[in-house]
Amino acid sequence: xxxxxxxxxxxxxxxxDSAVIKCTYSxxxxxYFPWYKQELGKRPQLIIDIRSNVGEKKxxxxxxxxxxxxxxxxxxxxxxxxxxxxxxxxxxGIIGNEKxxxxxxTRLTIIP
Amino acid sequence: xxxxxxxxxFRILKIGQSMTLQCTQDMNHxxxxxxxxxxxxxxxxxxxxxxxxxxxxxxxxxxxxVSRSTTEDFPLRLELAAPSQTSVYFCATPxxxxxxxxxxxxxxxxx
Numbered sequence: 001x002x003x004x005x006x007x008x009x010x011x012x013x014x015x016x017d018s019a020v021i022k023c024t025y026s027x028x029x030x031x032y033f034p035w036y037k038q039e040l041g042k043r044p045q046l047i048i049d050i051r052s053n054v055g056e057k058k059x060x061x062x063x064x065x066x067x068x069x070x071x072x073x074x075x076x077x078x079x080x081x082x083x084x085x086x087x088x089x090x091x092x093g094i095i096g097n098e099k100x101x102x103x104x105x106t107r108l109t110i111i112p
Numbered sequence: 113x114x115x116x117x118x119x120x121x122f123r124i125l126k127i128g129q130s131m132t133l134q135c136t137q138d139m140n141h142x143x144x145x146x147x148x149x150x151x152x153x154x155x156x157x158x159x160x161x162x163x164x165x166x167x168x169x170x171x172x173x174x175x176x177x178v179s180r181s182t183t184e185d186f187p188l189r190l191e192l193a194a195p196s197q198t199s200v201y202f203c204a205t206p207x208x209x210x211x212x213x214x215x216x217x218x219x220x221x222x223x
Contacts, residue, residue: 046211046212
């Protein structure tokens with residue numbers, strides 16, 4: 001089955017700087033990669049996703065890039081703000097299968 | 113958002129007790145999932161269902177059972193609670209396409 005690895009496990013960034021979180025996946029059949037944000041005590045919530053037919057997707061300060069050949073994808077957050085502090089999870093899956101395998105999470109702390 | 117509801121929000125169980133975690137969705141989706149999230153860890157799939165009457169094991173099914181008699185409800189049953197089952201349990205369903213929408217979670221403590 002699919003295995004998704006996520007790095008780093010913790011990340012501290014000065015407010016206003018950029019943050020990058022990286023994930024690798026093992027199943028070359030995977031073609032759907034969402035990112036979730038989980039604030040303390042809350043449920044995971046989707047922030048952005050990408051399908052394998054595109055290499056990059058952007059939504060305001062958040063972007064995701066995908067390298068199918070290397071089987072890795074990354075989350076980029078620019079101009080970080082204190083409210084970006086949370087745990088971020090990547091996941092991989094196959095469209096139509098509707099099962100996701102999650103990474104172990106990255107705790108992002110924005111330093112004011 | 114009343115899309116996915118879970119009850120209870122929090123529960124303390126003694127070792128060996130049983131309980132049912134309830135999950136209900138009002139979006140008429142066929143797919144439903146149960147995950148557990150241990151402290152500081154990611155989400156692991158326990159069981160999932162592709163429609164009423166159909167369930168299948170996920171990554172960590174041992175110690176749990178599920179049923180899916182209706183499209184709306186997907187209860188998770190713990191028969192003999194163990195400390196290793198202390199976790200936060202999330203139910204999820206796709207919102208449309210592949211994106212999974214999570215319920216608010218049930219925090220379970222087994223002592």
